[in-house]
Amino acid sequence: MRETMSEVNLNGVKQNKGVWLVKIPKYLSQQWEKATEKGEVGTITIGKKQGKTEVRFSLSEELTARGATGESDASLQVPRHHPLTMHTVKGQTMAVFSQTESEISLEGMVVHRAECRAVASDNYMKLKKLQIQESIKPQRFSQQLEKAVTHVFKPVANHSFNVAYQKKKKTEGKMVRAERQVVLDMLFSAFEKHHYYNIKDLVEITKQPVTYLKEIIREIGTYNSKGKHKNTWKLKREYRNYESEEEKDEEEMQTV
Amino acid sequence: MTSLGGSSSSTTEYTVRVPKNTSKRYNIMAFNAGDRVNCSTWTQARMERDMSARRIYGDDESAEGAGGSEFGKKQRDEARRRKYGIITKEFKAEDQPWILKVNGKGGKRFKGLRKGGVTENASYYIFTQCPDGAFEAFPVNGWYNFTPQAKHRTLTAEEAEEEWGRRNKVVNHFSIMLQKRFREQERGGDDEDESEKTGKKKKNIGRGGELHITDLEDDLMMSSDNSDSSMGEDADGKSKAKKNVGKGKKKKRKSNDKEAVEESDDGDYEGLEVDYMSDESSSDEEPEKGKPSKTEEHLKGIDEASESEEESEEEKPNEEEAKEEEEEEEGKKTPVQTEKKKKKDSSGESESSDDSDIEGETASALFMMQKKRTPPKRPSGRGSAGSSKTGSRPGTPSIDSATTSNTLRAAASKLEQGKRQNQGPTESPAAKRLKMDPSSQSPAPSGKSTPQPPSGKSTPSSSDVQLTEEAVRRYLIRKPMTTKDLLKKFQTKRTGLSSEQTVNVLAQILKRLNPERKIINDKMHFYLTE
Numbered sequence: 001m002r003e004t005m006s007e008v009n010l011n012g013v014k015q016n017k018g019v020w021l022v023k024i025p026k027y028l029s030q031q032w033e034k035a036t037e038k039g040e041v042g043t044i045t046i047g048k049k050q051g052k053t054e055v056r057f058s059l060s061e062e063l064t065a066r067g068a069t070g071e072s073d074a075s076l077q078v079p080r081h082h083p084l085t086m087h088t089v090k091g092q093t094m095a096v097f098s099q100t101e102s103e104i105s106l107e108g109m110v111v112h113r114a115e116c117r118a119v120a121s122d123n124y125m126k127l128k129k130l131q132i133q134e135s136i137k138p139q140r141f142s143q144q145l146e147k148a149v150t151h152v153f154k155p156v157a158n159h160s161f162n163v164a165y166q167k168k169k170k171t172e173g174k175m176v177r178a179e180r181q182v183v184l185d186m187l188f189s190a191f192e193k194h195h196y197y198n199i200k201d202l203v204e205i206t207k208q209p210v211t212y213l214k215e216i217i218r219e220i221g222t223y224n225s226k227g228k229h230k231n232t233w234k235l236k237r238e239y240r241n242y243e244s245e246e247e248k249d250e251e252e253m254q255t256v
Numbered sequence: 257m258t259s260l261g262g263s264s265s266s267t268t269e270y271t272v273r274v275p276k277n278t279s280k281r282y283n284i285m286a287f288n289a290g291d292r293v294n295c296s297t298w299t300q301a302r303m304e305r306d307m308s309a310r311r312i313y314g315d316d317e318s319a320e321g322a323g324g325s326e327f328g329k330k331q332r333d334e335a336r337r338r339k340y341g342i343i344t345k346e347f348k349a350e351d352q353p354w355i356l357k358v359n360g361k362g363g364k365r366f367k368g369l370r371k372g373g374v375t376e377n378a379s380y381y382i383f384t385q386c387p388d389g390a391f392e393a394f395p396v397n398g399w400y401n402f403t404p405q406a407k408h409r410t411l412t413a414e415e416a417e418e419e420w421g422r423r424n425k426v427v428n429h430f431s432i433m434l435q436k437r438f439r440e441q442e443r444g445g446d447d448e449d450e451s452e453k454t455g456k457k458k459k460n461i462g463r464g465g466e467l468h469i470t471d472l473e474d475d476l477m478m479s480s481d482n483s484d485s486s487m488g489e490d491a492d493g494k495s496k497a498k499k500n501v502g503k504g505k506k507k508k509r510k511s512n513d514k515e516a517v518e519e520s521d522d523g524d525y526e527g528l529e530v531d532y533m534s535d536e537s538s539s540d541e542e543p544e545k546g547k548p549s550k551t552e553e554h555l556k557g558i559d560e561a562s563e564s565e566e567e568s569e570e571e572k573p574n575e576e577e578a579k580e581e582e583e584e585e586e587g588k589k590t591p592v593q594t595e596k597k598k599k600k601d602s603s604g605e606s607e608s609s610d611d612s613d614i615e616g617e618t619a620s621a622l623f624m625m626q627k628k629r630t631p632p633k634r635p636s637g638r639g640s641a642g643s644s645k646t647g648s649r650p651g652t653p654s655i656d657s658a659t660t661s662n663t664l665r666a667a668a669s670k671l672e673q674g675k676r677q678n679q680g681p682t683e684s685p686a687a688k689r690l691k692m693d694p695s696s697q698s699p700a701p702s703g704k705s706t707p708q709p710p711s712g713k714s715t716p717s718s719s720d721v722q723l724t725e726e727a728v729r730r731y732l733i734r735k736p737m738t739t740k741d742l743l744k745k746f747q748t749k750r751t752g753l754s755s756e757q758t759v760n761v762l763a764q765i766l767k768r769l770n771p772e773r774k775i776i777n778d779k780m781h782f783y784l785t786e
Contacts, residue, residue: 005357008301016296020383021284022393029379029395032274039273044391047267057272093287095295096382098280104303107282108384109295194327201327
């Protein structure tokens, strides 16, 4: 992730490299992904027929199959010949930049735009039909269940969750009041980690009965009934020695 | 790529390769053709992601376990979000816009926003030609539309709406941005004093560059404002004045809070025809640019050169005005009469002239400061009668003398002295005037209605406004006015008379004219019909 300004490598535009921006249909690009390591996918033929420039792309043989492996006579074949229609880029200036983890570089300027079309052969039509069929399928569909799902709640003397809870309570026993000093120490160490605590959280941390805990904390802390940290306890100023910016701001605000 | 002539068709073939192992991700950088971007002219370019949306998007890096933290806050927030079904979008760094800076600090800046939906239905590939003649195709990862970013100041939407509302009145559009710049400066001002002064100054300049085109607006703020008839009367075959461009006129214009004035003023005054106002001229002086910088330096003394310059400038537009207003009904307009008024809200803050003189501004800036500090003290009735400063045209504004501090007085007096050197002899130092005023305040309001023996009407010398019968007649013909309003029109600093004298003279004139009386809003108004 690039956090700082990174210098753009302008070699591409300096050399006035021109590139083509070509729009390729999805099925074709899918086939290209199946290409071999070398990466050859086909050929481009540029010809001049009666003064008109014609550009054509021919898919290489092995990529025409749409099956699992490269079998030429699979059920479906991707058409091979694709004329490219060329456009100029008068209306828009486009450049190409590439980005790697370390560098951004400007590769070049777009000089032509092209769109890859397919010749309307039977093959193509079949292909398209399949595509459409697939895309028409709704994403949500109804499915019949074999067995009706019913959540009938039978009346129960005591729910299992409740049973477990009560057992837990029994084993733990009531919370015992520890020594005042011990509890104070626990509180102080807790407040070192965070500034604001809910009473419930404090109970959990200290494992003290609520009333006892409240007594103790009323000594050393105050309750925030409004403000940002609602319904929380915080240490009194004299007990506090945080060294944070926010603390100072708080204090300033309050003294003002 | 060779194509032989001869036969009508010739083809060349190139292989296309799609390299597999590249770690480079290709993107399109699209510019608008109208921006005329030529990448080959770039000497240097820097680019980075614009991560400013990260904090907006939540993922607030509020300190955890640091100051102000709460125990279990994160879990609680998460639980809350789940309970209410709030789904916040993730902050994806990949989708953030780019910021492109070309040619270093002084060069252009572009922002590149990602265009969505590019790779959904079709894939784009970049075909580059290799040295061996083959094509290499790289898939396009993303498409970014780069737009140039303005370096100049722009108005925000609210400011733009404001200015739009004033478009009929403001002629000097250059000063709009200037005001804004000063306002911004003032906000981040270093010296408190300075910023206050510039601030007050700015308030004075205020809705900057405004031209005081007519008295119409003034009339709106007069005591009998509520009557619609007054408006109707005013709009009787007068054409709107158009003043020289570039002569900005500072005018502090506050809306009349007490009335329920229609807020939208767009197009309200379009149909109105208003004449050049003979009493007021917005002939003014230099554009404010020079002023603010000079203000701080020239509190104590004014550059004489600039003074004389201003005054000569004033002469010129006055003459022009005279020519333009030949066809006026009133017809009587002397080049000297360049009375400028500025009416504040009817709560009685005293007016200040809308001179854009340095002195005027400075003094007014200073006095504004004082005024601002003691608005509650001022009784509303004093506004009209109490002009504390005499002045001929580039007069200093009237202030509540009682609140002037010593230092201010000293400064003001120096200003006055500096100015007086160039002007007529009638002016006495400001301090004197100030002292005179409190004494003259009290008798003035009481003495309005009782006609007093003429106390040797002093002829004002080198003043802009003459308290003559003609002038009063003009006013009364136009619309009914109370004595208070009339007094406002003939400010002592302009006429060169003291307030007591003004009252006397005015009373005499009224006696002679014998206008008709009408009670509007419980106040006695005078008016004349022709």
